Amino acid sequence: SAVISQKPSRDICQRGTSLTIQCQVDSQVTMMFWYRQQPGQSLTLIATANQGSEATYESGFVIDKFPISRPNLTFSTLTVSNMSPEDSSIYLCSVEVLERGIYEQYFGPGTRLTVT
Amino acid sequence: GNSVTQMEGPVTLSEEAFLTINCTYTATGYPSLFWYVQYPGEGLQLLLKATKADDKGSNKGFEATYRKETTSFHLEKGSVQVSDSAVYFCALRGNDYKLSFGAGTTVTVRA
Numbered sequence A: 001s002a003v004i005s006q007k008p009s010r011d012i013c014q015r016g017t018s019l020t021i022q023c024q025v026d027s028q029v030t031m032m033f034w035y036r037q038q039p040g041q042s043l044t045l046i047a048t049a050n051q052g053s054e055a056t057y058e059s060g061f062v063i064d065k066f067p068i069s070r071p072n073l074t075f076s077t078l079t080v081s082n083m084s085p086e087d088s089s090i091y092l093c094s095v096e097v098l099e100r101g102i103y104e105q106y107f108g109p110g111t112r113l114t115v116t
Numbered sequence B: 001g002n003s004v005t006q007m008e009g010p011v012t013l014s015e016e017a018f019l020t021i022n023c024t025y026t027a028t029g030y031p032s033l034f035w036y037v038q039y040p041g042e043g044l045q046l047l048l049k050a051t052k053a054d055d056k057g058s059n060k061g062f063e064a065t066y067r068k069e070t071t072s073f074h075l076e077k078g079s080v081q082v083s084d085s086a087v088y089f090c091a092l093r094g095n096d097y098k099l100s101f102g103a104g105t106t107v108t109v110r111a
Helices: none
Strands: A004-007 A010-013 A019-025 A031-037 A043-050 A068-072 A075-080 A089-099 A102-107 A111-115 B003-006 B011-014 B019-021 B023-026 B032-038 B044-050 B056-059 B062-065 B075-077 B086-093 B099-101 B105-110
Touching: A004 A089, A019 A031, A019 A089, A031 A075, A043 A068, A043 A075, A043 B099, A075 A089, A102 B032, A102 B044, B003 B086, B003 B099, B011 B019, B019 B105, B023 B032, B023 B086, B032 B062, B044 B062
Parallel strands: A010 A111, B011 B105
Antiparallel strands: A004 A019, A019 A075, A031 A043, A031 A089, A068 A075, A089 A102, A089 A111, B003 B023, B019 B075, B032 B044, B032 B086, B044 B056, B056 B062, B062 B075, B086 B099, B086 B105
């Protein structure tokens, strides 16, 4: 398994500003992911972040809006840029770990973002 | 593409009742299947998993069996507790390493 922490746990931000969310893992992992969970909804994958390469974004998400860094095998950041109220969501990072031959994803506690 | 269809809630039960949450999937090949649970105000926790046909995943009294013939992975628990109140997500991992999630089912257990 993996233990994942995120900072901040929650924030209230003004429209037009940016917020950077940090994700720290207790072990080295290749694959890290960023998800968005809008209120009462399921999870939507924003991007996949591998160390040493550019993040791969899903349809509907762009680097200018959600820049991601992955400087090493235990850390990643997601920035939500030029925020609007529609960006109010929970943002979760996850990592993929190979456990006894099975690929499993473990999630951080999430960052609850409210944009006013 | 891969997709997961999950019984929508909300589901409200009394303590010690039997819980079933239906989950069916569409995928090519042989995906791995998962159930995640999200307690109020928390992130997702991996509840159980199965990787091949007829595998049974189990944890904390919950069970789910990988049924390839019906492309299903229904979650069951024989006697729920108030502490089982949460949102449950069925998920699939295909060959492209991405997880596809169902819509989630909110379960509330009353004392």
